[in-house]
Amino acid sequence: MSHEEMVALIRRRGVRDTLVLDALTRVPRDAFVPETHRCDAYGDYPLPIGYGQTISQPYIVALMTEALSLKSGERVLELGTGSGYQAALLAAMGLDVYTVERIPALYEAARARLDALGYTVHCKLDDGYVGWSEFAPYDGILVTAAPAEVPEPLWAQLAEGGRLVIPVGPPHGYQTLWKFIKHGDRIERVDMGGVAFVPFIHE
Numbered sequence: 001m002s003h004e005e006m007v008a009l010i011r012r013r014g015v016r017d018t019l020v021l022d023a024l025t026r027v028p029r030d031a032f033v034p035e036t037h038r039c040d041a042y043g044d045y046p047l048p049i050g051y052g053q054t055i056s057q058p059y060i061v062a063l064m065t066e067a068l069s070l071k072s073g074e075r076v077l078e079l080g081t082g083s084g085y086q087a088a089l090l091a092a093m094g095l096d097v098y099t100v101e102r103i104p105a106l107y108e109a110a111r112a113r114l115d116a117l118g119y120t121v122h123c124k125l126d127d128g129y130v131g132w133s134e135f136a137p138y139d140g141i142l143v144t145a146a147p148a149e150v151p152e153p154l155w156a157q158l159a160e161g162g163r164l165v166i167p168v169g170p171p172h173g174y175q176t177l178w179k180f181i182k183h184g185d186r187i188e189r190v191d192m193g194g195v196a197f198v199p200f201i202h203e
Helices: 003-012 018-026 035-040 058-067 085-092 104-117 153-157
Strands: 047-050 053-055 075-079 096-101 121-125 138-143 158-168 175-183 186-195
Touching: 003 018, 003 058, 018 058, 018 085, 035 047, 047 104, 058 085, 058 158, 058 175, 058 186, 075 085, 085 096, 085 104, 085 121, 096 104, 104 121, 138 153, 153 158
Parallel strands: 075 096, 075 138, 096 121, 138 158
Antiparallel strands: 047 053, 158 175, 175 186
16 A cells, blocks of 8 residues: 555544644654555554564544644644654644654664654653653643553643544454543543554653
């Protein structure tokens, strides 16, 4: 599948946000996958990136990004930098991007890749469970691995009206993709369906 075919498929599957679609068109996914999988870079499925981690299926990446409902200039936190592809998409949308990765080799590779490709992203090596409180609140928080429950520190780091998009459920099985919207002391919950993500690891 070509880059153009990937974007067309995602559009046919219902993603309509023009900021998201434009970023998908401009960010080269093949630059974020291992050389051994470059020929599959634009297929609509996840690919391994080492250390038991994956670069997510393009459609799921697009779906989660659209669910954040963000506008250029807003602040977003990503937990689980991985290859850096999701962070690059967010940066290409004109967002103020903060991303946290716990695996040192992935962190170093992603940071170098993002810098080389010219994406402005704030990167941190840390346990994503605690978020990144220094720059909170965030208009959107995106989690790219599945914890058994939502990490408690994230609620305080979400802005009023902010959106948290996260898969929640048992490791090595199917989880539920949730969109949470903060309304003061009340949290609106939107079930976005079943997904399968790598486990969220918390030391």
